[in-house]
Amino acid sequence: MLLARLAQVSQEVAAASARSRKIELLAELFRDTHPDDVAIVIPYLAGRLPQGRLGIGWRVLSRRVEPAAEPRLTVQDVDAALTVIGDVSGAGSQAERTRLVGELLGAATEPEQRFLFGLVTGEVRQGALDAVAIDGLAKATDAAPAEVRRAVMLAGGVQPVAQALLARGPAALEDFRLTVGRPVLPMLAHTAGSVGEGLDKLGACAVEEKLDGIRVQVHRSGDEVGIFTRTLDDITDRLPEVTAAARALYGTSFVLDGEVIAFDTAGRPRPFQEIAGRVGSRVDVARAAAAVPVSPVFFDVLSVDGEDLLDLPFARRHERLAGLVPEPMRVRRLVVEDESDAEQRSAADAFFAATLERGHEGVVLKGLEAPYSAGRRGASWLKVKPVHTLDLVVLAAEWGHGRRTGRLSNLHLGARRADGSYAMLGKTFKGLTDALLNWQTERLRALALSDDGHVVTVRPELVVEIAYDGLQRSTRYPEGVTLRFARVVRYREDKAPEQADTVETVLTQRDRPPDA
Secondary structure, three states, X not given: OEHXXXXXXXXXXXXXXXXXXXXXXXXXXXXXXXXXXXXXHHHHHOOOOOOOOOOOOHHHHOOOOOOOOOOOOEHHHHHHHHHHHHHOOOOOHHHHHHHHHHHHHHOOOHHHHHHHHHHHHOOOOOOOOHHHHXXXXXXXXXXXHHHHHHHHHHHXXXXXXXXXXXXXXXXXXXXXXXXXXXXXXOOEEEXXXXXXXXXXXXXXXXXXXXXXXXXXEEEEEOXXXXXXXXXXXXXXXXXXHHHXXXXXXXXXXXXXXXEEEOEOOOOOEOOHHHHHHHHHOOOOHHHHHHHOOOEEEEEEEEEEOOEEOOOOOHHHHHHHHHHHOOHHHEOOEEEEXXXXXXXXXXXXXXXXXXXXXXXXXXXXXXXXXXXXXXXXXXXEEXXXXXXXXXXXXXXXXXXXXXXXXXXEEEEEEEEEOXXXXXXXXXXXXXXXXXXXXXXXXXXXXXXXXXXXXXXXXXXOOOEEEXXXXXEEEOOOOOOXXXXXXXXXXXXXXXXXXXXXXXXXXXXXXXXOOOOO
């Protein structure tokens, strides 16, 4: 497939507001896609590179390259070129990457250059996410959407299902079954504003601790144990204590869903960043395990003794979990059988408060009758977390790409120091509507001090309210911390920059417990 065709469809999908139109556009594309190309086409549509980060900086991409007159690049050509670029290392690697990027862009037409630029910088956000791609794939192959979604869930991704469907049609879906040793995409949760709101939406449910650890799926078949992340990466060799815990359980064939978490000497959860560092460590596992020992905590079971439990109600699955995993290795929970009962609602609020007091992130409410909707944000799981906000000053903004081309998008956020200067705490482009993007572009351009074509530095006069999930240590920023999952709530034109939050306030929030 020519890259030009993919770039055009990407642009049309971005412009389409109706989901039905997006699905039709993708169906037309998939009908013309060779099975060998689909493993590249699908991630490109979603703005992902199969190779991951390529080490291509703004300086390399900002160099003007004369575009080709006619489209001739195929998606296979581009994938091969990006693979070569990603493999460049050692002395002279920057110059070699620059040369290779120039060659690739020189073979691309102007629309293809724009698409490639957005793809490499992560700015392809046209809404062609996996859920829409699945429906487009079903329409293109005359397969039942529900059966395609289930196959994707069991395959752990869209690409293998797409390749099979395009090659052999709907009959290929029979190949995809829950198999011990082959991870499936985890079920995810939507957000509720409060425990009460969650109870009103779900009715009878379990209220469970939300742990700020690493999501894991643990597979065991006999003595063989596999441990996988939520992105289906195999991390078995990094977590020997989890392997040992799985082998100590009563059953010999199962698939469990849970988290790994670590505790400090006072019995409180250690920061997420420490756990992520431990799980990410590929060398000297014994030393890493001694420094940050982790424990698995399970909250669901997908298979036991070869029996697929995905379609069972959650209450039944938990019964099977309790028969397999001892209570200390199961997440704490409270069952609310009657959401209208004032005493039970009060108990749920108290459970939430106690969970925060223990140092955990929040709670997840789970409908008792819900099946396991792997790979989806099911409406039957609702997470509730305390909301943190800060009023910060915009220090700079980056020009957007893709559908945000020509508008200032990624905001650089700062808190006030005692001497009147500002310390940058991070960046965000989340929470910005089209109307807000247009407004902030006009306002920030009026405040501009400099523009290097990528970053516009502005006078620190505009205050923005930012919601975030917490703070984490970071050597990238001057105060040693950055915001986790920051997103724009609103601009505070009623506040002067002197009224923005201070670095001291930020650091105080880092050091106090979550319920403070």
